[in-house]
Amino acid sequence: MQAGDSELALLVSLPDRTQTQNGGVFLGRYLYPFPMRRRLQSCASPFPGCDWLFPSEWGDRSLQEEMSQNDNEMLNINQRLQQIFGEAINTAYPGLENPPLTVTPNQQAKFGDYQCNSAMAMAQVMKAKGQKISPREIAEKIVQNIPNNELIERTEIAGPGFINVHLKRMFVSKLLSSLLVNGVKPPSLKKKKKVVVDFSSPNIAKEMHVGHLRSTIIGDSMCRLFEFLGYEVLRLNHVGDWGTQFGMLIAHLQDKFPNYLSVSPPIGDLQAFYKESKKRFDEDEEFKRRAYQCVVKLQSKEPDFIKAWNLICDVSRNEFQKVYNCLDIRIEERGESYYQDMMTAVIKEFEEKGLVQLDEGRKIVFAPGQSIPLTIVKSDGGYTYDTSDLAAIKNRIFDEKADIIIYVTDSGQAVHFQVVFAAAQLIGWYDPKVIRVEHAGFGVVLGEDKKKFKTRSGDTVRLMDLLEEGLKRSMDKLKEKGRDKVLTPEDLVKAQRAVAFGCIKYADLSHNRINDYVFSFDKMLDDRGNTAAYLLYAFTRIRSIARLANIQEATLRTAVETTEVLLDHEKEWKLGKCILRFPEILQKITDDLLLHTLCDYLYELATTFTEFYDSCYCVEKDRQTGEVVKINMCRMLLCEATAAVMAKGFDILGINPVERM
Numbered sequence: 001m002q003a004g005d006s007e008l009a010l011l012v013s014l015p016d017r018t019q020t021q022n023g024g025v026f027l028g029r030y031l032y033p034f035p036m037r038r039r040l041q042s043c044a045s046p047f048p049g050c051d052w053l054f055p056s057e058w059g060d061r062s063l064q065e066e067m068s069q070n071d072n073e074m075l076n077i078n079q080r081l082q083q084i085f086g087e088a089i090n091t092a093y094p095g096l097e098n099p100p101l102t103v104t105p106n107q108q109a110k111f112g113d114y115q116c117n118s119a120m121a122m123a124q125v126m127k128a129k130g131q132k133i134s135p136r137e138i139a140e141k142i143v144q145n146i147p148n149n150e151l152i153e154r155t156e157i158a159g160p161g162f163i164n165v166h167l168k169r170m171f172v173s174k175l176l177s178s179l180l181v182n183g184v185k186p187p188s189l190k191k192k193k194k195v196v197v198d199f200s201s202p203n204i205a206k207e208m209h210v211g212h213l214r215s216t217i218i219g220d221s222m223c224r225l226f227e228f229l230g231y232e233v234l235r236l237n238h239v240g241d242w243g244t245q246f247g248m249l250i251a252h253l254q255d256k257f258p259n260y261l262s263v264s265p266p267i268g269d270l271q272a273f274y275k276e277s278k279k280r281f282d283e284d285e286e287f288k289r290r291a292y293q294c295v296v297k298l299q300s301k302e303p304d305f306i307k308a309w310n311l312i313c314d315v316s317r318n319e320f321q322k323v324y325n326c327l328d329i330r331i332e333e334r335g336e337s338y339y340q341d342m343m344t345a346v347i348k349e350f351e352e353k354g355l356v357q358l359d360e361g362r363k364i365v366f367a368p369g370q371s372i373p374l375t376i377v378k379s380d381g382g383y384t385y386d387t388s389d390l391a392a393i394k395n396r397i398f399d400e401k402a403d404i405i406i407y408v409t410d411s412g413q414a415v416h417f418q419v420v421f422a423a424a425q426l427i428g429w430y431d432p433k434v435i436r437v438e439h440a441g442f443g444v445v446l447g448e449d450k451k452k453f454k455t456r457s458g459d460t461v462r463l464m465d466l467l468e469e470g471l472k473r474s475m476d477k478l479k480e481k482g483r484d485k486v487l488t489p490e491d492l493v494k495a496q497r498a499v500a501f502g503c504i505k506y507a508d509l510s511h512n513r514i515n516d517y518v519f520s521f522d523k524m525l526d527d528r529g530n531t532a533a534y535l536l537y538a539f540t541r542i543r544s545i546a547r548l549a550n551i552q553e554a555t556l557r558t559a560v561e562t563t564e565v566l567l568d569h570e571k572e573w574k575l576g577k578c579i580l581r582f583p584e585i586l587q588k589i590t591d592d593l594l595l596h597t598l599c600d601y602l603y604e605l606a607t608t609f610t611e612f613y614d615s616c617y618c619v620e621k622d623r624q625t626g627e628v629v630k631i632n633m634c635r636m637l638l639c640e641a642t643a644a645v646m647a648k649g650f651d652i653l654g655i656n657p658v659e660r661m
Contacts, residue, residue: 073185075175077151078103078114078584081165084149085116091145092138093122100125103165105581109570112156112164113577118142119161135161169567172576176565179579179641184648186229187583194232196396197223199408200331203240204316205249205274208323208463210445210453210519211410217508217654218442219408220329221595224652225586226404234332234400238392239320241313241335245274247295250308251287252277254294260311261304270315299340319464326467327501328654339391343383346391347376353427367422372415374423389420393437397430404436406593411441411514440593443516453519467504473521474500477533478661487660495661499525499533502655506532509653510599530603532655535646538606540661542643546636549619549628556640559633565641566634571612575638578608582645586652595653602649609642 081103089099100121106112119139126133139161146152153168199219202208208216219235226233252273257265267273280287298305317333324331347363350356356363361379374386396402407417417439424430430437445453453461475496478484484492507524510531511517527533546556567573585601588594618639620630650657 072178072182073187074179074580074583076187076583076587077167077175077580078105079587080151081114081116084146084152085118085142085163087147088142088145089118089122091147092141096122096125105577106164109574111158111162113167114165116142116163116165119163123161139163167577169573172573172580173565173567175580176567176576176638176641177560179644180560180565180637184582184644186586189230192230192232193403194234194401195223195226195404195406196234196236196400196402197226197406197408198236198238198392199223199406200329201238201240201409202316202320204313204335205245205270206240206316207271207460208320209460210463210466212323213463213466213504214410214442214445214508214513215408216323216327216329217505218440218513218595219406220327220331220654221505221509221652222406222408222440222593223330224654225589225595228648228652229586229590231404234402235330237331237333237335239316239333239335241309242337242340242388244291244295245278246298246309246312247291247293248277248281248287249274249312250294250298250305251291252280253308253312261307265311267312267315270312270319323463323467326464327505328656334392336385336388339388339395340383342391342395343387346387346394350376350427355427365423365426367419367426370419370422372419374419385416386420389416390423393420393424394429397424397435402435405438407439409439409441411443414439414441438593440513442513446516446518448518448520450518467501470500470504470521471496473525474503477525483661491658491660494658498536498656498658498661502532502536502650502657505654506535506599509595512594512596514594530599535602535606535650536655536657537661538609539643539646539650539657540659542609542639542646543659545618545639549631549636551631551636556636559637560640563633563637565637569616571615572635572638575608575612575642578605579638579641579645582649598649598652602646602653605642605646605649609639612638 082101085103086099086101089096089101093099100118102117102121104115104117106115119135119142122138123133123135126138136157139157143155143157143163146155150171151167153166155166156164158164197219199222200212200216202212223233223235253260253265256273257263257267281291282288294305298309323329347356350365351363355365356376357366357373358364359373362375363377364373364375366373374390375384376387376390378384393405396405407413409417421437421439424437425432447453475492477499478487478492478495483495487495503524507519508517524531525533527537565576567576581601585598589597612635616632616635617630618632618635619628620632621627622629647657
């Protein structure tokens with residue numbers, strides 16, 4: 001044994017051990033992945049008839065590299081299978097450019113674990129080129145050219161050309177052991193990238209409502225995903241804090257609180273204050289004239305008017321922060337005012353490049369392929385949302401040096417952002433092949449009557465009212481289940497907040513964001529079906545298994561490093577594979593920004609765990625005394641792995657699970 005060897009494996013010396021073509025040892029499913037590699041140097045082989053095997057002796061080079069490369073991160077099995085089949089297709093059909101490559105998990109275990117469906121699509125491509133080859137013949141040739149790899153046990157061709165893939169159980173076992181030792185780790189980034197997410201974006205002096213709820217929840221979850229994956233994330237709150245409305249607010253402030261410069265005005269209800277000033281602005285011409293004068297003085301940055309503006313903004317910020325505190329949202333405010341000084345340069349740049357047209361006193365820009373223009377200067381010389389959004393995107397590209405920019409707003413703004421992005425490309429600020437700029441739009445929130453969600457009086461629902469109602473209902477639900485009799489007051493409040501805010505977030509995120517969704521407290525608090533309530537209860541149940549069996553944390557830690565995760569029972573195998581699909585789920589969401597995929601996965605994981613737990617005992621107790629007589633530590637580790645992945649999934653969704661509920 002050499003001290004310099006860092007990767008070791010234990011090879012079971014069985015009679016049917018075979019040799020590979022290059023003279024190395026064929027490992028197959030006889031590779032025993034032992035997590036205690038760092039300790040092996042001081043250990044004798046723990047099993048009779050077994051001996052240590054070093055990497056230099058391995059015949060399967062790709063397995064050695066994979067184990068070393070992915071020791072601290074979760075392997076994306078789907079991605080790895082795509083690499084394997086991509087290589088097989090290129091070897092089998094070297095002249096075929098960009099061949100279709102499709103690998104998906106198999107829903108029915110009898111057909112294998114994954115399936116490659118490329119043969120049918122390849123047959124169509126080749127037919128279009130005058131080559132008539134049956135999909136099954138293509139599939140057979142692909143299978144013949146699958147390179148030696150660490151993952152595939154065997155393949156079989158079904159139907160017209162489906163390639164069913166059976167994974168090596170021992171390699172899957174090794175991946176689960178790695179997860180337990182190292183935790184749920186993302187794949188390493190080749191290059192550190194920066195992501196800017198523009199979300200929430202309420203208007204100063206107006207209360208946050210359900211529309212802001214969607215943007216806030218979806219945007220925060222996207223940020224959490226990219227942060228987990230190792231990106232540098234800038235969370236931006238592009239609040240509406242500039243414009244004509246501040247003239248009328250300041251004029252009203254001067255009249256109502258004339259000593260505002262020396263005494264902080266006690267504005268208890270900013271929404272009511274806004275409505276009062278708007279009514280005066282619409283009905284009183286003298287007041288309207290003064291309001292416009294205030295706008296001019298604010299834009300000229302006269303100190304008294306800047307102070308008045310800041311006072312109004314601060315009242316709003318305090319109200320917004322109450323919502324953000326409830327929902328555990330971190331966000332950095334950069335409102336429209338932040339970009340005011342950049343707008344003149346933006347307009348000048350468009351003019352110098354000959355991209356500006358005059359239209360009845362306005363300065364407009366037409367981007368290629370867009371039917372409507374951007375108005376960058378109004379006829380009165382003022383700036384618009386178009387101007388501030390152009391200044392913002394330029395700032396994010398050149399000053400922030402973002403690799404990815406995501407705007408999370410309602411789908412009604414899709415055309416606006418499409419034109420802004422097209423104009424930014426027209427002027428040469430970014431190449432979409434290099435920098436990803438995307439509008440992640442979402443549908444509206446509907447009431448149970450399938451109409452736009454409003455109060456009974458027809459007003460927009462205040463977000464704080466919604467959150468407080470959620471707290472009340474979640475406590476009622478917990479008491480209905482008698483949880484107030486078994487939980488401490490502190491644990492009961494933790495459970496209340498976890499259920500209330502978790503259910504509100506999950507109800508939103510579990511729907512495809514592109515669609516409208518119906519808001520229903522009764523449905524979201526139901527602990528049956530695909531809801532946060534069900535998942536939170538499932539998680540606490542998993543976490544309680546070790547506690548109820550009196551297994552100490554130190555015992556579990558030791559088991560993680562010494563116990564192999566066997567997957568002999570069909571439900572163990574199904575659960576193990578489901579756990580390891582986590583990286584491919586995250587990869588899909590990174591590509592399409594559709595977070596309901598993660599919710600669907602967590603629900604599938606919870607139901608798969610229930611199947612496993614109902615069929616495979618983890619802790620056996622004496623029926624008469626209730627004493628623990630047997631613990632299956634391997635299955636306890638599957639419980640731990642499930643809980644670890646669920647906890648990370650909850651974290652990405654912004655849901656805070658509790659140990660006791």
